[in-house]
Amino acid sequence: MRPLDPRLLRYASAARWFFAASGALSVAQTGVVIAFSWLLSQSIVRAIAGDPLAELAPTVGALAAVIIVRAILIWLQDGVAERGAAAVKSQLRAQVLDTVARRGPDWLAGQQNTRIATLITSGLDALDNYFARYLPQLLLSAIATPILLLVVFLNDLPSGIIIVIVLPLIPVFMILIGWATQTVQRQQWEALQRLGAGFLDLVGGMGTLKIFGRERRQGARLRTITEDYRQRTMKVLRVTFLSGFVLELAGSLSVALVAVTIGLRLIDGSLTLAIGLFVLLLTPEVFLPIRQVGAQFHAAADGLAAAEGVFEIIEEKDARSASVLPRGASAATEAGMLSFSNLTVHRGERETVSAFSARFEPGVLSVISGPSGAGKSTVVTALHGHLDYDGEIALGGETLTRGTARSWLAWAGQRPGLFAGSIEDNLSLGDATRDPAFAATALAWAGASDLDPATVLGVGGEGLSGGQAQRVAVARAFYRALAHDCAVVVLDEPSSALDSEAESALIAGARALAETGRIVIVISHRPAFIAAADHLIRMREIAHV
CATH class of the missing domain: 3.40.50.300 (P-loop containing nucleotide triphosphate hydrolases)
Structure with missing residues (x-):
């Protein structure tokens, strides 16, 4: 399960404008974060220095404007994510249906109808979380983290070195957690498909079962499948909560290391309050996108698993559908023989x-x-x-x-x-x-x-x-x-x-x-x-x- 599957760009053109729009919004959010940290640190330092309120007013006003802009950018990001998810889901569903229609009933007879129905309905619906939560954070981490880290380096070299040393620990934890998540999520997805297939078989054969008086015996089988799905769902939740705790702990300890060194240098006078406070405000923002990527990975896992299943159907090698076929005759063909x-x-x-x-x-x-x-x-x-x-x-x-x-x-x-x-x-x-x-x-x-x-x-x-x-x-x-x-x-x-x-x-x-x-x-x-x-x-x- 890849964090970003390039096949999304190949089969869903709507994903391209989503990435472009999200990338632009991520750049804007990064600039707003830097402006917010700088204006807030300046306001605090100048207030401590005893500047009158009249002189602080422009800085505080700019700070308020930045907060409003940041809220608007977050709102725009949510809107772009929702529209992108809807468009991508629609295009992927169309691709699957076109593939099924092209391959015909012979191919479909060899497939689990419930699996395909689950993939193109509730499965692809899970892409909402992938686009609304995971991808924006992934783009933000790819754009914001290097920029913010560069700003920290330019203002305080020791803090930048500490962040560079500590920052890789979070991706390492994310990779380990991702492997565990991939396994339990795939097991849950397979359990959901078994539950859907079992329920469909039971409903379809209910008439026959009732004629022979066997309808009640299927209850135990359905309970077993449902219990298996419940247990796997709870296992996914346990992994999610534990991984979230690990990532939060790693991020908090990393920020604490920077805060301690800044405090010590403020005491001995080797660092000014303005720079120290500015770097201290930026440090959590450096770690935040990467921490959020790990946390939101679980929310996106269902959608990623479903999208992977969709790509398997579209890309399944089939000699009968491998070539590009010409357009057919239209209804205008005169009623010849x-x-x-x-x-x-x-x-x-x-x-x-x-x-x-x-x-x-x-x-x-x-x-x-x-x-x-x-x-x-x-x-x-x-x-x-x-x-x-x-x-x-x-x-x-x-x-x-x-x-x-x-x-x-x-x-x-x-x-x-x-x-x-x-x-x-x-x-x-x-x-x-x-x-x-x-x-x-x-x-x-x-x-x-x-x-x-x-x-x-x-x-x-x-x-x-x-x-x-x-x-x-x-x-x-x-x-x-x-x-x-x-x-x-x-x-x-x-x-x-x-x-x-x-x-x-x-x-x-x-x-x-x-x-x-x-x-x-x-x-x-x-x-x-x-x-x-x-x-x-x-x-x-x-x-x-």
């Missing part, structure tokens, strides 16, 4: 699709049928651009490349994938403008004209039956095709949860969409769809020895 030529797909060492060739014409209802495992959904995944494959996929004579934009494609998968919100929200998927006419048409073609677009659904489409949820998912693909003029529409097992009447309405809707000049491809093993197909392609399961 969609062709697959000798498409072969490997997943690991297993060949899931072998030399698949087919042509799909606009205005035709095409159905791909075949047994489970024949590779029907794999063909669709390759069309999405989520898989590496041998062969060629072309639309309107233009070869498609993996990872390019598919703005010409509308699709409904085997899982509805609905979310909390109205049915219209689910159909439009965040479009800035919504067309009620398209929504009504899409629902009617999907055989769901009885559903009100204003109906509010719960999480996961709660409030609809399985068949209704499936029809809304198909209507979403229809809506996208109408609203965005998509040339190709793909439906993967769209009637698996429908009765014969609803299936007939859906078939009629799919045919109506095809008659608008679009390529409509349905993956189905249902006899009704096979019988209604204008163009039927049967796939066979590949025999594996």
Whole structure:
């Protein structure tokens, strides 16, 4: 775990202006600290010397102005930190989501969904402390400490020598503490991921557990994971408090050494009160940034661990996503023929699709049928651009490349994938403008004209039956095709949860969409769809020895 990861600058451009702004503010704060110490020492010395209040007034007024300026600089630093953290988090989240989308469902299937969700939500939220507390102190220590130390040297050489000898002790303690913190923090982070994964598994399987009367037995397992996370969290807190005590003790003893030598030289007259007081006021400021870096390192550890996990995802070597991919065809591609030529797909060492060739014409209802495992959904995944494959996929004579934009494609998968919100929200998927006419048409073609677009659904489409949820998912693909003029529409097992009447309405809707000049491809093993197909392609399961 590095104190400052250069990958932040690479993947989050917002971090660059944050560092620039924080650096400028750190320089300004350093100047204010020097001015404050000088003005305060002069005010005290002149007051002791008996200068009248009228003569002291300008110095005291300047001191008050410096205090106000210092408060403003601290406020500006907090504002810059908050804005920087928000911008960096947004950019890193976008990078992760882009990476996940680029690598596709095959890569995602091999990952822990809970881990990724934790990283891009609460994990990256911990970067607030990293930017608000840790980085400003790190920059301040890099800028202020050398400048303040130089000022001390110029005014009192013995005090400067003492600080140079004692100052390295604090970084040594910080390194030792950092190693301990890194270990316990990583263990806590792993415990949090286990807790999230365990809780998600329990909630997801609660229905099955309840059917078999095993729901109560999971309580002990969840308590064990929670207790492990609690113990590791308390261990992190213990390390934090102990390390803070050690750093404070080292800093206090270092300042005390300087104070003792200054006192002795004031007594024998080898040092003036003005210089001694000025150096004594600056000495704690020399140590303060470094002490704060050590103290705030713990507050930043969560965010650093999460950012490291994000960088691992972004930089994970993947032959399928290592090259820079060109921009894809736009929805403006005229609805020419969609062709697959000798498409072969490997997943690991297993060949899931072998030399698949087919042509799909606009205005035709095409159905791909075949047994489970024949590779029907794999063909669709390759069309999405989520898989590496041998062969060629072309639309309107233009070869498609993996990872390019598919703005010409509308699709409904085997899982509805609905979310909390109205049915219209689910159909439009965040479009800035919504067309009620398209929504009504899409629902009617999907055989769901009885559903009100204003109906509010719960999480996961709660409030609809399985068949209704499936029809809304198909209507979403229809809506996208109408609203965005998509040339190709793909439906993967769209009637698996429908009765014969609803299936007939859906078939009629799919045919109506095809008659608008679009390529409509349905993956189905249902006899009704096979019988209604204008163009039927049967796939066979590949025999594996």
